[in-house]
Amino acid sequence: MDLLRVSESRYTTKAYDPSKKIPQEQFDRLTEILRLAPSSINIQPWHFFIADHADAKARIAKALVGTYAYNAPKVLDSSHTILFCTKADITEQHLNNLLERDDVLGRFKDETAKEAQRNTRTGYVEYYRNEKGDIQRWAENQTFIALGQMLIAAAIEGVDATPIGGFDEGILTEELKLNEQGLIPSVIMTLGYRSENDFNAKLPKSRLKAEDVFTKL
16 A cells, blocks of 8 residues: 555545445444544544434535535435534543543553543643633544544545535534534545546646645754
């Protein structure tokens, strides 16, 4: 696998073939890759809603109306759609869940190490909540790291993908009762196989020149 070639060839799919479905075993691989995504201090501030059948995809597509209506066919024609959500706040319960999971998996040699991890995570969370005042932004940044990992993973697996940031957040929040779960909708990702009518598949890839984005110090 040549990651450079994968990066050169992957693109944002604009139209899907609704007759093609990702094999379940392959999709399970992709969701496991998503579960293993990295995050700052392993905070994992996310939850993912998976839509793999018509009714579920229609629920997501409810938020693709008005200005965002052009995105609806991507969801409805996709093989699978994933809604990436971010925790609205990092609660003590979430921190405890992370710590106990670390413990079960054997990451601490003793209680001192466990307490050190607790203090480190709590310190970062308090810093972003109280000093920076942007804990939600920090948490959502982690969710977008997971999105990036999935975009590359899909390309490696030969699956087409589209990140969708244009949707009515209020509709999705109401449809999935996200407020009650302490979640905010961050981004939608569609997965499947491109349609022959996907104009973007035929266009050259466009990125800024290296000298415009790199500065050697």
